[in-house]
Amino acid sequence: MKPEYVPVSKLTPKSKSYKIKVAVKEKSPVKIPANKRRFQKLVFADDEGNEIRGTLFGDEIDHFKTVLEHQKEYIISDAPIKATDPRFVNKEGPYQIGFGGKIAIQPLVPDSGPVLPQYTPIADVPPTSNDDDRFDRLGVVVHMEEVRQKTSLNGFPFDVATLLPDQALIISVYGELATVDCQ
Known part of the structure; x- marks a missing residue:
């Protein structure tokens, strides 16, 4: 018998007993704003392409670091679903996962191993890529x-x-990536 999963698009704050099958589409670096409360944003996507956002705060970041x-x-x-604060409404929808x-989180394929990059030469990256395209690149920074x-x-x-790894490519990095990770 095939398990019944609820599409992410059907979740509301009234959803109590449900199961969703999702992939972690985005996992941001941990941010520490001026108020010193650490947070990390996650974006989940189901098989239909529906997305929902979640945010980890404080100790949750450490607890879920290796889980997600x-x-x-x-x-x-059974994760709590809540309305997104209007100041933070985003393309992922009006609700977020708590x-x-x-909450119960179970890896779908626990022995699947690490996700390995698939490198693409710069010459093969099409100039008309859309926002959803992602390309893995490996290079040496010379300046x-x-x-x-x-x-x-x-x-x-x-x-x-x-x-500036070469004259054909300019990469700009922003925020914490520019100040911490590039040192």
């Missing part, structure tokens, strides 16, 4: 500019560094 891995599939059941209550500050359209400052 990027691009791996999971069966999540990590409290009676890196100093980190500089820019201001977003909303007036918030952020750090940026430009990496």
Whole structure:
């Protein structure tokens, strides 16, 4: 008998007893804003392409660090669903998944092993890629500019560094990636 999974698009705050089959589509680096409360954003996608966001805070980040891995599939059941704060409504939808209550997370294929990159030569990357395309690249950075500050359209400052592995490609990295991970 095939298990019955609820599509992510059908979840609401009234959903109590359910199971969803999702993959971790995005897992952001841990952020530490000025208020010092650490958080990490996750985006889950089901087989139909429906997405739902989740945010880990404080100790939850450490607890779920090895439980939820990027691009791996999971069966999540009975997680609290709540309306997204209007200030943070996003393309993933009006609801977000919580990590409290009676949540149960089970890896779909526990012995699937690590997700290995599939490298693509720069010459093979099409110039008309859409926003959903992702390409794994491996390169050697031969020059890196100093980190500089820019201001977003909303007036918030952020750090940026430009990496120049060769004259055919310019890579700009932003925020914590520019200041911490590039040192």
